[in-house]
Amino acid sequence: MAEIELKNIAHSYNPQAADMNYALDPFNMTWVDGGRYAILGPSGCGKTTMLNIMSGIVQPSEGKLLFDGVDVTTLSTSERNIAQVFQFPVIYGTMTVKQNLAFPLVCRNYEKSVIDAKVQEVAEALSLQGLLKKSASRLTADQKQLISLGRGLVRDDVAAVLMDEPLTVIDPDLKFRLRRQLKEINQKYRSTLIYVTHDQNEAMTFAENIIVMDAGKIVQVGSPAELFDRPKTTFVGYFIGAPAMNFFDCQASGGYMLSIGSAEIMTGTDLSKVGSAPLKLGIRSEYIRIVEAKGANTFTAHVQRVEDMGNYKLVTAVFEGHVTKVKVERDIAVPVDRVELQLPAENCCVYAADILVS
Amino acid sequence: MGYFYTTLKYLAVTLWSVFVIAPFLWAISTSFKDFQSVTNGATYIPWVDFEPTLEGWRALWKSPAQGGVAIVEPFFNSVFVTAAGSAISILLGTLAAYALSRFTFKAGPIRNGDITFFFISQRIMPPVVLAIPFFIMLGKFSLLDTLVGLILVYIVLLMPIAVWIMVDFFNKVPREIDETALIDGCNPYQAFYKVVLPNSIPGIVVAGMFCMIFGWTDFFFSFILTFTEVQLLPVAIVALNSSITPWWSLSAAALVSVAPLVVVAFIVERFLSKGNLSGALK
Ligand SMILES: Nc1ncnc2c1ncn2[C@@H]1O[C@H](COP(=O)(O)OP(=O)(O)O)[C@@H](O)[C@H]1O
Numbered sequence: 001m002a003e004i005e006l007k008n009i010a011h012s013y014n015p016q017a018a019d020m021n022y023a024l025d026p027f028n029m030t031w032v033d034g035g036r037y038a039i040l041g042p043s044g045c046g047k048t049t050m051l052n053i054m055s056g057i058v059q060p061s062e063g064k065l066l067f068d069g070v071d072v073t074t075l076s077t078s079e080r081n082i083a084q085v086f087q088f089p090v091i092y093g094t095m096t097v098k099q100n101l102a103f104p105l106v107c108r109n110y111e112k113s114v115i116d117a118k119v120q121e122v123a124e125a126l127s128l129q130g131l132l133k134k135s136a137s138r139l140t141a142d143q144k145q146l147i148s149l150g151r152g153l154v155r156d157d158v159a160a161v162l163m164d165e166p167l168t169v170i171d172p173d174l175k176f177r178l179r180r181q182l183k184e185i186n187q188k189y190r191s192t193l194i195y196v197t198h199d200q201n202e203a204m205t206f207a208e209n210i211i212v213m214d215a216g217k218i219v220q221v222g223s224p225a226e227l228f229d230r231p232k233t234t235f236v237g238y239f240i241g242a243p244a245m246n247f248f249d250c251q252a253s254g255g256y257m258l259s260i261g262s263a264e265i266m267t268g269t270d271l272s273k274v275g276s277a278p279l280k281l282g283i284r285s286e287y288i289r290i291v292e293a294k295g296a297n298t299f300t301a302h303v304q305r306v307e308d309m310g311n312y313k314l315v316t317a318v319f320e321g322h323v324t325k326v327k328v329e330r331d332i333a334v335p336v337d338r339v340e341l342q343l344p345a346e347n348c349c350v351y352a353a354d355i356l357v358s
Numbered sequence: 359m360g361y362f363y364t365t366l367k368y369l370a371v372t373l374w375s376v377f378v379i380a381p382f383l384w385a386i387s388t389s390f391k392d393f394q395s396v397t398n399g400a401t402y403i404p405w406v407d408f409e410p411t412l413e414g415w416r417a418l419w420k421s422p423a424q425g426g427v428a429i430v431e432p433f434f435n436s437v438f439v440t441a442a443g444s445a446i447s448i449l450l451g452t453l454a455a456y457a458l459s460r461f462t463f464k465a466g467p468i469r470n471g472d473i474t475f476f477f478i479s480q481r482i483m484p485p486v487v488l489a490i491p492f493f494i495m496l497g498k499f500s501l502l503d504t505l506v507g508l509i510l511v512y513i514v515l516l517m518p519i520a521v522w523i524m525v526d527f528f529n530k531v532p533r534e535i536d537e538t539a540l541i542d543g544c545n546p547y548q549a550f551y552k553v554v555l556p557n558s559i560p561g562i563v564v565a566g567m568f569c570m571i572f573g574w575t576d577f578f579f580s581f582i583l584t585f586t587e588v589q590l591l592p593v594a595i596v597a598l599n600s601s602i603t604p605w606w607s608l609s610a611a612a613l614v615s616v617a618p619l620v621v622v623a624f625i626v627e628r629f630l631s632k633g634n635l636s637g638a639l640k
């Protein structure tokens with residue numbers, strides 16, 4: 001258990017090459033002891049690289065790694081006392097399930113009674129009791145991944161538990177249960193848990209803090225609500241939320257006002273200093289309202305289609321070429337042809353060159 | 359159509375079986391014949407065509423002075439040289455292959471793949487190219503005509519096979535298994551022998567089988583590098599082919615020399631058919 005600090009860490013897989021490019025751009029990050037984090041980002045953005053740097057499988061080409069202020073950059077993986085679970089099951093095929101679960105403890109010379117108790121506890125949490133005596137190579141992919149998870153959880157004194165998309169191979173039912181179980185285990189032992197995923201729902205329901213990454217950069221760190229309400233870049237707005245945030249090209253028209261085509265919109269952002277950068281207005285489809293009559297912050301759009309999504313309706317409307325998605329409650333009647341849409345000022349995010357203006 | 363196809367298939371298999379088994383049957387029957395039944399035209403069925411005798415087999419134990427062919431000592435020489443050569447080749451080859459599979463080596467333009475190919479290239483050269491250098495080198499170290507000398511040469515011949523098979527095998531073992539072992543608290547050596555090695559038994563068995571086959575059947579080098587003190591089985595058997603060839607003892611000796619390979623083949627076949635080679639890890 002430790003506070004983990006990454007200082008100016010950067011990594012390139014081919015540092016000697018003439019056209020060296022970073023898999024991970026230089027960045028700083030602190031993982032608070034006992035925190036529950038999710039790293040969210042598209043495939044290839046550097047999530048696995050970041051975890052591997054923390055566990056020591058990859059030596060960063062630049063920067064330092066501190067555990068509770070102590071430099072561990074050059075320490076070997078086993079000396080760092082980290083648990084890590086990979087995307088695909090890794091099992092020791094020649095051992096039984098019990099030996100698999102006990103291996104991290106045996107390697108670190110725990111007492112036999114402690115080992116037995118911990119293995120029992122983890123096996124119970126993951127419903128593996130019935131399989132303990134079985135050979136690990138004779139299990140299903142699901143069960144193998146449970147064992148990988150179990151080996152990650154069997155030590156409760158680790159600096160952090162790193163999980164790299166661990167539930168990819170698990171079927172949805174079990175996934176849901178496991179996610180809750182992981183949360184409980186984390187709350188019980190208060191070990192830092194860092195969970196990589198490319199599934200935003202998983203990240204949102206699981207983590208206290210989400211790190212959004214794109215192309216080797218950390219784009220935003222924040223709570224699920226922050227990411228939803230105030231995405232720092234248009235990328236985060238697109239990536240988080242379903243449907244993606246609505247974006248409108250617009251011009252500043254003085255003070256807090258901007259114009260989208262012929263519509264004048266009042267925002268909660270002072271736009272006097274944005275200069276000449278291209279502006280975009282971002283707003284969640286959840287926050288756009290359908291109103292009866294024209295008024296402040298409204299525009300008239302043509303309804304293109306209305307989709308019934310079960311618990312809500314998704315309206316697609318077009319205003320002067322801008323496609324707008326609006327989420328409305330199921331029992332609200334949507335006009336067939338023209339609709340007045342209102343953008344509440346407090347929900348409008350303004351982006352200059354794709355970066356949130358604050 | 360299906361019936362016709364099945365018949366054809368069985369016919370082909372039968373033909374092939376006859377083709378494979380016939381020489382064995384011929385050797386077995388010959389080993390029980392005497393001078394009369396070999397030289398007076400072809401005979402086939404014991405007790406009907408000829409009177410079986412154990413003379414051919416007894417001669418294997420007797421010294422030449424007693425009219426025998428003394429195949430026992432060469433047999434155990436061969437066992438020793440093949441076993442030792444294979445064991446050392448597997449040991450060194452497995453370690454080399456693991457390093458070649460997991461670490462990156464650079465020396466000028468040379469990379470891992472080139473080093474692996476260098477090992478294999480030893481087997482691409484015709485053996486005769488190596489014969490003279492081996493002869494001179496062993497001569498320099500007074501190792502001609504010794505078991506140790508032969509073992510050294512066999513290591514040169516067999517290790518490439520072990521490296522080749524094991525590199526391929528380790529490349530198919532996911533790196534994550536090593537990494538997981540490191541995370542679980544092993545140092546790199548422990549990760550190798552506690553986790554990777556136990557999972558590599560199938561590869562080692564296959565590599566071992568090939569080493570033993572190539573070692574056991576080598577005639578060329580044991581013929582060139584030994585004279586009087588040490589004799590290996592293939593050389594001893596060929597030596598029987600003198601002016602008056604004792605076909606009965608020659609057949610018996612040939613059967614003896616094939617027996618260990620048949621045993622090895624059966625064991626490996628059983629091992630492989632249990633599905634041990636694939637799916638050992640995933
Ligand atoms: N061992 C490696 N050698 C070279 N490039 C790599 C290696 N591992 C990953 N990369 C590259 O680094 C980038 C980040 O990869 P990774 O961290 O695996 O992303 P993610 O886990 O987010 O999908 C990718 O462009 C990938 O191609």
Ligand SMILES: [Mg+2]
Binds near residue numbers: 164
């Ligand atoms: Mg990854």
